[in-house]
Amino acid sequence: MKRIWWKEAVVYQIYPRSFMDSNGDGIGDLKGILSKLDYLKELGIDVIWLSPIYESPNDDNGYDISDYYGIMSEFGTMEDFDTLLEEVHGRGMKLIMDLVVNHTSDEHPWFIESRSSKDNPKRDYYIWKTGKDGGPPNNWESFFSGSTWEYDEATGEYYLHLFTKKQPDLNWNNPEVVKDIYSMIKWWLDKGIDGFRVDAINHMGKAEGFPDDPNPEDQRWNTGYKMFSNLPQVHEQLQKLNKEVLSHYDIMTVGETSGVGPQEALLYVGEDRNEFNMVFQFEHTGIDSGVQGKWGVEPWSLLDLKKIMSKWQTELYEKGWNALFFNNHDQPRAVSRFGDDKKYWSESAKLLATYIHTLSGTPYVYQGEEIGMTNVAFDSIESYRDVEILNYYREKVVEQGQDRDEIMKRIHHKGRDNSRTPMQWNTSEQAGFTTGTPWIAVNENYPTINVEDQLHDPHSIFNYYKELIQLRKKHDVFVYGNYELILEEDEEIYAYTRTLGDQKLLVILNFFGGTPTFRLPNSLKVEAKELLISNYSVEENEQIEEVTLKPYEARVYLLK
Numbered sequence: 307m308k309r310i311w312w313k314e315a316v317v318y319q320i321y322p323r324s325f326m327d328s329n330g331d332g333i334g335d336l337k338g339i340l341s342k343l344d345y346l347k348e349l350g351i352d353v354i355w356l357s358p359i360y361e362s363p364n365d366d367n368g369y370d371i372s373d374y375y376g377i378m379s380e381f382g383t384m385e386d387f388d389t390l391l392e393e394v395h396g397r398g399m400k401l402i403m404d405l406v407v408n409h410t411s412d413e414h415p416w417f418i419e420s421r422s423s424k425d426n427p428k429r430d431y432y433i434w435k436t437g438k439d440g441g442p443p444n445n446w447e448s449f450f451s452g453s454t455w456e457y458d459e460a461t462g463e464y465y466l467h468l469f470t471k472k473q474p475d476l477n478w479n480n481p482e483v484v485k486d487i488y489s490m491i492k493w494w495l496d497k498g499i500d501g502f503r504v505d506a507i508n509h510m511g512k513a514e515g516f517p518d519d520p521n522p523e524d525q526r527w528n529t530g531y532k533m534f535s536n537l538p539q540v541h542e543q544l545q546k547l548n549k550e551v552l553s554h555y556d557i558m559t560v561g562e563t564s565g566v567g568p569q570e571a572l573l574y575v576g577e578d579r580n581e582f583n584m585v586f587q588f589e590h591t592g593i594d595s596g597v598q599g600k601w602g603v604e605p606w607s608l609l610d611l612k613k614i615m616s617k618w619q620t621e622l623y624e625k626g627w628n629a630l631f632f633n634n635h636d637q638p639r640a641v642s643r644f645g646d647d648k649k650y651w652s653e654s655a656k657l658l659a660t661y662i663h664t665l666s667g668t669p670y671v672y673q674g675e676e677i678g679m680t681n682v683a684f685d686s687i688e689s690y691r692d693v694e695i696l697n698y699y700r701e702k703v704v705e706q707g708q709d710r711d712e713i714m715k716r717i718h719h720k721g722r723d724n725s726r727t728p729m730q731w732n733t734s735e736q737a738g739f740t741t742g743t744p745w746i747a748v749n750e751n752y753p754t755i756n757v758e759d760q761l762h763d764p765h766s767i768f769n770y771y772k773e774l775i776q777l778r779k780k781h782d783v784f785v786y787g788n789y790e791l792i793l794e795e796d797e798e799i800y801a802y803t804r805t806l807g808d809q810k811l812l813v814i815l816n817f818f819g820g821t822p823t824f825r826l827p828n829s830l831k832v833e834a835k836e837l838l839i840s841n842y843s844v845e846e847n848e849q850i851e852e853v854t855l856k857p858y859e860a861r862v863y864l865l866k
């Protein structure tokens with residue numbers, strides 16, 4: 307297998323708005339990030355991914371860009387950015403930016419021109435259509451509720467927006483758009499950044515003729531999803547982008563591609579494909595959604611998780627590369643979702659970490675995950691800030707009159723603001739995030755869950771992450787080993803081996819609060835073993851042929 311730095315790296319995602327505020331305006335900023343670089347270095351991070359920091363009216367917190375060449379004034383200046391990049395590099399770390407080019411803000415000068423008249427030279431930078439039967443051009447539904455089409459009085463046509471109506475989709479069939487976007491990407495790469503996380507990129511191509519979706523009742527997907535996701539033209543565009551721009555730099559790229567299985571993902575990340583290095587897939591984060599899609603709240607089963615992840619582990623091995631994560635700024639907090647954020651908070655956070663960091667692929671840590679930050683449940687919709695949550699509530703409760711408590715329950719479980727409450731640095735007011743009033747309330751559990759306490763506690767979740775990250779750096783098998791599932795049918799224990807030459811890891815994970823017995827399969831002969839890490843203390847000479855596991859127990863052995 308080809309060895310390369312981004313396979314060996316651990317990435318840390320920063321959501322700048324919620325990370326650290328340096329000037330007391332209640333909004334995280336670049337100087338705030340700068341002040342925490344030593345913290346990230348201490349954790350062992352190699353690459354920092356910044357969610358968007360470009361100029362933006364913040365309809366979707368920066369995922370609606372109005373100037374690709376400017377820094378959002380709330381976050382600082384280009385000078386602050388240059389200092390940050392220099393300081394990141396000075397500490398031996400790398401920095402990747404979010405690249406949002408499926409759409410811009412409606413306040414981007416291109417769109418302002420585009421909507422001004424039908425014959426404006428920028429008209430075709432976006433996707434404009436005439437309506438049908440007195441309504442929008444087709445039945446496609448946006449990711450954030452309602453139609454993907456917005457009627458524009460000025461010219462009497464509709465423009466397409468897969469996300470909010472303030473995020474019009476760019477027209478990638480227009481060579482002028484392609485040229486302008488390429489120049490912008492080169493500009494950032496020439497500044498010396500180390501790559502991109504590429505937002506919603508599997509939607510950059512739309513079905514020709516913009517047909518209606520014939521299956522609007524399938525709730526797993528928003529109507530039209532298949533007509534604007536993972537189409538062949540996306541790959542044509544990405545291969546061209548790679549050839550003309552990306553391949554000229556030593557960078558890493560990770561595409562966000564919802565709705566793909568491993569075989570489709572290989573079209574993006576196959577080593578012979580020259581598109582991206584890896585993609586974020588969402589099959590595993592869908593296991594608690596059932597048939598209702600994103601907002602569904604269903605019990606999840608370990609067998610499903612095993613089936614999905616084993617498929618990804620084996621089908622990509624030696625052909626492509628996985629991005630490993632449970633958390634990001636769009637997902638609820640994993641310890642609340644797949645662990646137990648009450649009785650076994652610390653144990654289950656460590657178990658989930660052990661899992662992510664012992665699979666084949668590049669692990670991503672989302673801010674606060676390393677201290678076990680949890681979901682929030684604000685009582686009032688007024689406390690929420692996320693446009694997806696607010697639109698959902700308006701559509702279901704206000705417009706359709708659905709049960710408020712049921713909708714709030716879903717928001718508590720699945721809403722994106724769960725991961726966007728401010729980073730919990732210490733026990734001082736506002737968790738040390740700001741001296742002002744934060745743009746979204748801090749989670750009230752900060753007096754017990756915060757960085758400062760955990761830095762001092764050798765048994766903390768933070769120190770466990772640190773140890774896991776060091777293990778990856780020490781043993782190649784963590785990075786390059788082949789994954790093999792054992793105890794396939796066990797409903798509580800997830801166990802597997804990773805093998806590289808004569809190195810073998812055995813990972814044993816009790817995913818729930820019970821005390822099941824682990825039995826070593828006969829096929830696995832153990833002559834000698836070394837316990838590399840565990841989230842409980844284990845007696846030195848304990849045999850592993852048969853072990854009763856403690857709730858959420860995780861162990862990783864090196865076998866000989």
Ligand code: NOJ
Nearest residue numbers: 366369406469505506636
């Ligand atoms: C995916 C991003 O992760 C999410 O936060 C954003 O709302 C959409 N893409 C639109 O850019």
